[in-house]
Amino acid sequence: MSRFWSPFVKDLVPYVPGEQPKLTKLVKLNTNENPYGPSPKALEAMRGELNDDLRLYPDPNGDRLKQAVAEYYGVTAQQVFVGNGSDEVLAHIFHGLFQHDAPLLFPDVSYSFYPVYCGLYGIPFEQVALDEQFQIRIADYAKPNAGIIFPNPNAPTGCLMPLDVVEQLLRANRDSVVVVDEAYIDFGGETAISLVDRYDNLLVTQTLSKSRSLAGLRVGLAVGHPDLIDALERIKNSFNSYPLDRMAIVGAAVAFEDREYFAATCRKVIDSREALVEQLQGKGFEVLPSAANFIFARHPQQDAAQLAARLREQGVIVRHFKQTRIAQFLRITVGTPEMNQALIDALG
Numbered sequence: 001m002s003r004f005w006s007p008f009v010k011d012l013v014p015y016v017p018g019e020q021p022k023l024t025k026l027v028k029l030n031t032n033e034n035p036y037g038p039s040p041k042a043l044e045a046m047r048g049e050l051n052d053d054l055r056l057y058p059d060p061n062g063d064r065l066k067q068a069v070a071e072y073y074g075v076t077a078q079q080v081f082v083g084n085g086s087d088e089v090l091a092h093i094f095h096g097l098f099q100h101d102a103p104l105l106f107p108d109v110s111y112s113f114y115p116v117y118c119g120l121y122g123i124p125f126e127q128v129a130l131d132e133q134f135q136i137r138i139a140d141y142a143k144p145n146a147g148i149i150f151p152n153p154n155a156p157t158g159c160l161m162p163l164d165v166v167e168q169l170l171r172a173n174r175d176s177v178v179v180v181d182e183a184y185i186d187f188g189g190e191t192a193i194s195l196v197d198r199y200d201n202l203l204v205t206q207t208l209s210k211s212r213s214l215a216g217l218r219v220g221l222a223v224g225h226p227d228l229i230d231a232l233e234r235i236k237n238s239f240n241s242y243p244l245d246r247m248a249i250v251g252a253a254v255a256f257e258d259r260e261y262f263a264a265t266c267r268k269v270i271d272s273r274e275a276l277v278e279q280l281q282g283k284g285f286e287v288l289p290s291a292a293n294f295i296f297a298r299h300p301q302q303d304a305a306q307l308a309a310r311l312r313e314q315g316v317i318v319r320h321f322k323q324t325r326i327a328q329f330l331r332i333t334v335g336t337p338e339m340n341q342a343l344i345d346a347l348g
């Protein structure tokens with residue numbers, strides 16, 4: 001703390017990201033990155049951006065990327081917002097759409113950045129308990145609220161809410177913004193983007209950090225009614241006109257266009273997940289059903305924090321959360337079959 005800090009900064013409780021180790025030999029299964037690289041076509045397109053044009057500012061609107069996303073999902077570019085990672089997109093959503101008198105609702109076990117943004121922007125919130133099976137019970141959201149947000153599949157559980165249930169939730173909450181954070185949707189879920197033309201209160205966020213393997217590029221997006229997108233543009237243009245650089249705009253657009261590579265790598269991750277679930281169950285772990293590129297598992301006889309520490313000693317890092325309800329779980333990113341085998345060997 002410094003005497004120069006404002007009282008506001010003093011009270012902030014920042015998000016703590018998963019470890020990004022400097023040691024490269026570690027088997028890194030802790031931050032849900034994709035074990036396969038980005039689309040080679042996207043890499044080539046980004047290399048093509050490394051020229052004298054870097055002296056010029058990028059397109060402040062990222063139109064090339066908005067167009068690629070619009071085409072991919074069959075929406076208009078006016079329904080698309082792009083930003084520096086979906087974390088930034090989420091920050092603008094909290095700032096621009098959730099600041100009202102009633103509480104924002106989200107699950108008690110969920111993405112831990114949500115309460116941080118509430119703290120940053122002064123948004124009252126209520127964490128709604130998941131049921132015993134760690135599922136969202138939509139009836140529990142039938143109360144006055146200034147918005148609802150949840151990841152689908154949920155993080156860190158990996159559990160998926162089927163699209164028809166998402167629609168029931170939307171129908172029951174016509175007067176507040178419902179944000180579906182689809183960071184992991186491509187690993188087994190069905191996107192709610194198909195519903196944006198019918199529900200003007202729906203905003204769907206996605207990231208290129210997971211299924212398109214571009215966590216290092218920092219690109220995220222939101223799709224929804226143009227009036228909601230307009231609110232995000234107003235915030236963005238009051239904060240940073242150029243959140244995406246020249247490489248990010250082109251690389252992300254080409255990653256959306258390279259459907260073949262995307263489909264093939266998602267398939268590999270899904271197959272690898274199913275194999276890993278079986279291997280872990282064989283070792284006595286209980287594993288929640290996952291539609292994501294990670295699994296959430298606990299061992300009835302092993303303390304999760306100790307297990308994570310012992311795995312770390314053996315060069316395998318997984319994520320452990322201290323939060324009481326999930327303190328006995330480990331969140332394990334799905335790696336290549338070789339990485340998963342290294343985990344299984346370390347557990348052995």
Ligand SMILES: Cc1ncc(COP(=O)(O)O)c(C=O)c1O
Pocket residue numbers: 031032084085086087088111151155181183206207208209215219220
């Ligand atoms: C549920 C969820 N939403 C959003 C994000 C943010 O992703 P990014 O900022 O890399 O787009 C993450 C990252 O792990 C996440 O788990």
